Amino acid sequence: MKKMNTKRIRPLTAGYALLSAGCFSFITSSSDAQADARQQRPNILLIVSDDHGYGDWGDALKDASMPNLDRLAASGIHFTQGYVSAPICSASRLGLLTGCYQQRLGNFWYGDGGMATDEFVSMPEILREAGYATAMIGKVHLPGVQHARNFPLHHGFDYFYGFEGAAKHYLQHNAAAHESFQEKLLKYHPEKKGYPIVFNQPMQVNDSRKDQEGFSTELFGEQARKFMAQADEKPFFVQLSFNAVHDQTYQLPPEYLKERGIKPIADWDPAMQDPNTFNDKALLPDCAEARDYLLGQLNFLDIEIGRILDFLDERGLRRNTLVVYVSDNGGSLANGSFNTPLAGGKFTLFEGGIRVPFIISQPGTVQQGMVCSNLVTSLDLLPTFASTAGVAAPELCDGLDLTPLLTGTDLSVGHQTLFWDVGQQFAVRAGDWKLRFSETTGRSRSPAGLGFQLTNLQDDPGEKQNRIEEEPEKAAELMKLYRHWRAGLE
């Protein structure tokens, strides 16, 4: 066993102060719970949010709160250095699904092929094979949706309720609204430019599309609870992927806006404006209300997390359900998200693009109320879930089984090195050091940090200083690691 990495883990609240680093494995009744877990394999609930910024939660969220996310964190481990494998949704979700750097599947940026090959085993395939009832609820957004295997029912999910694309209208989910918008749009721009204004298609429910009424965050939460309620003989694996807090955050229940006196934005009307003009504002609301919209979405997201936790508590499932919360990438600066104290945001390889809210909880099994700074990544979830289900992870897997860290038997578990590459940007982190490169300036509201940057994240978490000239040895070491990793992908 490796040396315990005690400096990186601390109790979250004073109430847990008794649990010093040396006695993590003596949590009350944890051994009982583990015995139960051996008898009945734990359920797994993976909650994935969309573009939830590192700073838009907890102490950093100064203009609002997410009490239910706090409640989840207090019941488990809050990872302060939890990463995803990409700063954009589609690539990140593919890494999460396969436990592999998605570049191994040829995926770097939007439009790459997704699960085009059978070579890689998916998280739900492993869990279904292990006897789990599996459900995908919400946003899929695998790259290259044209490949049949990218459809959730084709990569291991028994049940699918949600949408395949990048975004979903929060309020409209019916064919009539969708057709009406597309019709207007075609008239305006026959070449379909501006298409992504509104994704108000009906929900995909398994093989068919169904008109639905309601707010997407609530609909997804409800569906997850329904599925979990029905599962009885088998343990369940539910991936609950909210579209909150992705673009179009202005799409909030009218009564919410009214109550708070927040100015609404009407959906696009061709009589009023060019679709691209609207698009710019709706997707990237550079307006006084931008932050208010985002806080609205966070509010509903938190409420839904609360309902899920209440459900698990009420059903007595909490201690036998491993609950994970992770965002698919960093907050988008364009929609008012904060990644404080990190630099940059979605689309970039600054910490703000790739370090995300990351919580793992299972009272009685996983350490409770802990804050842990070990380097972990969404790629670790597949092997950790496999371990939870008592089966082997696939041979081709870049993640670590976090179980020994979660249960306190080996606090040193974590990555020494992590890598990112979206084609036009790459980064490597080794220990506290990070080398970052971008060949583009990035989008105007998310500058990618052109050129090379070497940072010591311990000294400079906001990536303000570039030490590439000052520390050539470190730069060389990191570049060597990156090149080795890059060469080994193929």
Add this chain to the structure above:
Amino acid sequence: MKKMNTKRIRPLTAGYALLSAGCFSFITSSSDAQADARQQRPNILLIVSDDHGYGDWGDALKDASMPNLDRLAASGIHFTQGYVSAPICSASRLGLLTGCYQQRLGNFWYGDGGMATDEFVSMPEILREAGYATAMIGKVHLPGVQHARNFPLHHGFDYFYGFEGAAKHYLQHNAAAHESFQEKLLKYHPEKKGYPIVFNQPMQVNDSRKDQEGFSTELFGEQARKFMAQADEKPFFVQLSFNAVHDQTYQLPPEYLKERGIKPIADWDPAMQDPNTFNDKALLPDCAEARDYLLGQLNFLDIEIGRILDFLDERGLRRNTLVVYVSDNGGSLANGSFNTPLAGGKFTLFEGGIRVPFIISQPGTVQQGMVCSNLVTSLDLLPTFASTAGVAAPELCDGLDLTPLLTGTDLSVGHQTLFWDVGQQFAVRAGDWKLRFSETTGRSRSPAGLGFQLTNLQDDPGEKQNRIEEEPEKAAELMKLYRHWRAGLE
């Protein structure tokens, strides 16, 4: 035709001042010579020296002179920005031989496979196929000599006189001396550590090894003249690859040392010292005489160049022979070489490791007495020779046909970008800018320049300043070019 790049080319001496940039194509009798060339294809003499430093010639060579190399330059074009594709002998020679970045053949550093594959066509194969009599005289040093195709007679040479390895004793070329040394060495170090002290094997003459008497520089010059003298019906292609001025420069004719009062170093004697101690001194003569030894080798090299030029003049072959002079890489700082005003030396990707003395001459056809700063490289020689021979270069070729530049019909010919990669170091040059990276500090006497460096070579030819932080756009642009090139190698 591209715009003439007049600023990059200037007459070498006042005598050529009449030849302004605008009238390069009106050199006396050049059109006659070109007509002759069409009737009878020019011979090609490629002189390759070993580790000849950029600063160890011409005005920069303050402590000696190479009048015959000056004479060659005055009769042709002196390229001030002529490069090789590697800062070490073996890889550089493979690039020269194939006209391809040797990385395409999997060759980055010592020990890679050389011409292991038949996929790449060699320079002598093209010329032999075009009807040339071909000879390889001197040092081969292709990587991975174990592959049959690395032997000169197996890649297009009709005749071979020289040696296959990295180095040759300048004075001893006989089996008895070689065996005696190996015997002593085996006694001292059964594991053969220290083996490369002395390569005093006999000369390889086609299929057999023959004991020879004489100084290697003179022997190689003599053999080249002999071959050229015999060639009559066919045009000839001779690659004359001197081992001067590689390591062990102390191995000079005793009378030369005596005349100048330079202290000799005796070859290794096991009774006197550990072979590695000797090795350090003999290969890397960190002693007061180091520069004197090197100047001695340069002196003999220059004399031999003079004999070759005299031979061509006397036989009336000069106007019908394309003569090229190039070093295989930059000067080795370890043996007293200078690369002034460039930084670094052999083994490194500083300019001193890869920018070399580079001359092309054919009076009456090639511009005379010109100094040209266009970016050219040893990879250009294969397509230029193919053009000279009136045949097509292979499809897979990274070089440019320099003929239009040489004859003054298009002075813009030259590379916009050049790339280097030896595994642990890479570099890219685009226009005046260069991005360089090394993951090693390099050998103690040839520091490789750890980490990243961005330089504007126009402003800073000695690579003193690192502008990587100041010019992130330029760094990104160059890194992008490098990554694209690197990805395209396979």
